[in-house]
Amino acid sequence: MPPFQILQIDASARPGLSGTDPRGSHTRRLTRRFVERWRAARLADAVTYRDIGQRPPSPVTGAWIAAAFTPPERRDAAAQAALAESDMLVQELLRADLVVIGAPMYNFGLPAQLKAWVDNVVRVGVTFGFDRSRPGEPYWPMLPPGKRLVILSSRGDYGYDAGGRLEAVNLVERGLTVPMAYLGLTETHAIAIEYDEFGGERLEASIAAAEAEIDRLVDGLALEITDGADRASAA
Ligand SMILES: Cc1cc2nc3c(=O)[nH]c(=O)nc-3n(C[C@H](O)[C@H](O)[C@H](O)COP(=O)(O)O)c2cc1C
Numbered sequence: 659m660p661p662f663q664i665l666q667i668d669a670s671a672r673p674g675l676s677g678t679d680p681r682g683s684h685t686r687r688l689t690r691r692f693v694e695r696w697r698a699a700r701l702a703d704a705v706t707y708r709d710i711g712q713r714p715p716s717p718v719t720g721a722w723i724a725a726a727f728t729p730p731e732r733r734d735a736a737a738q739a740a741l742a743e744s745d746m747l748v749q750e751l752l753r754a755d756l757v758v759i760g761a762p763m764y765n766f767g768l769p770a771q772l773k774a775w776v777d778n779v780v781r782v783g784v785t786f787g788f789d790r791s792r793p794g795e796p797y798w799p800m801l802p803p804g805k806r807l808v809i810l811s812s813r814g815d816y817g818y819d820a821g822g823r824l825e826a827v828n829l830v831e832r833g834l835t836v837p838m839a840y841l842g843l844t845e846t847h848a849i850a851i852e853y854d855e856f857g858g859e860r861l862e863a864s865i866a867a868a869e870a871e872i873d874r875l876v877d878g879l880a881l882e883i884t885d886g887a888d889r890a891s892a893a
Contacts (some may be wrong), residue, residue: 659887659891661702661703661704662700662704662755662883663704663753663754663756664693664696664703664704664705664755664756664757664758665705665706665708665751665756665758666693666705666706666707666708667689667709667710667757667758667759667760667772667775668685668686668689668707668709668710668712668760669710669759669760669768669771669775670683670684670685670711670760670769670812671711672686672711673711673712675687676865677865683760683812684762684812684851684854684865685761685762685810685811685851686760687865688760688810688812688849688851688868689758689759689810691869691872691873692758692808692810692875692876693758695872695873696880699876699877699880699884700880700884706750706753706754708750710771710772710774711760714770714774715743715744715747715771715774715775716774717770718774718777718778719740721737721740722744724740725737725738725741726741726744726781727782729783744778744779744781747775748778748781748784748785751785752785752802754805755805755883756805756806756807756808756879757805757806757807757843758810759807759809759810759834760810761811761830761831761833761834762811762812762813763811763812763813763818763828766827766828766829766830768833768834772833773833776837779841780837780840780841785799785801785841786798786800786840786841786842787799787800797840799840799841800841800842801841801842802842803842805842805845806843806845806846806847806879807835807843807845807846807847808847808849808875809830809834809835809846809847809848810849810850810868810872811848811849812850812851812852812854813828813850813852813853813854814855814856815852815853815855816852816853816856816860816864817852818830818850819850819852830850831846847875849868849875851864851865851868852864
């Protein structure tokens with residue numbers, strides 16, 4: 659069996675890790691914790707790391723759109739070049755069994771570099787299908803089933819979770835779950851730190867709670883996947 663594949667994506671513009679580096683990123687700290695704990699439980703799994711916070715994908719351009727809507731066999735060299743980065747990001751997503759994304763909140767939504775990643779992986783004929791003559795639903799998801807998405811976020815303010823005072827203006831998790839569900843990736847888990855702009859005990863408590871939640875999530879998911887693989891090989 660091919661190794662289980664994890665795709666780790668960091669989107670923070672801050673390069674270091676909170677708790678380790680001065681002014682380091684909380685979301686980088688959370689994705690690092692997730693992957694290290696995962697690897698301790700399942701050493702044979704493969705991890706692909708993509709740092710879009712430091713190397714943002716190019717935004718979609720006119721040439722990109724024209725190329726994406728040209729059938730592959732009719733794309734010339736320039737059209738292929740316009741899609742080369744998108745092709746690479748799509749391949750990483752197609753290969754992944756589990757995608758873990760460090761997604762900071764910038765102005766209530768996704769950082770531009772993470773939105774650029776989303777725009778590059780939502781590809782007609784590759785990750786979603788479209789046929790305007792199709793009866794009923796003209797769009798359909800094309801990602802292979804069984805993938806999982808883990809969103810690890812951080813916010814300066816507090817109250818963005820369900821029932822909180824700012825729930826209605828939190829566009830981060832939905833900014834990922836809506837387009838990923840459109841591609842067929844519907845099993846999602848989300849954990850976030852709050853109070854970055856306040857610091858002090860509330861921030862420390864929020865970090866500790868998020869880390870404990872990550873540990874529980876990793877342990878549960880790793881067990882589920884190991885059990886599933888054991889059952890498949892026994893069948
Ligand atoms: C450009 C920018 C915009 C931000 N916008 C918001 C915001 O709308 N709401 C909020 O609660 N925090 C906001 N913050 C605070 C960040 O969400 C917070 O610092 C978070 O920890 C960033 O993730 P990181 O630690 O991984 O870099 C913003 C920070 C930056 C740099």
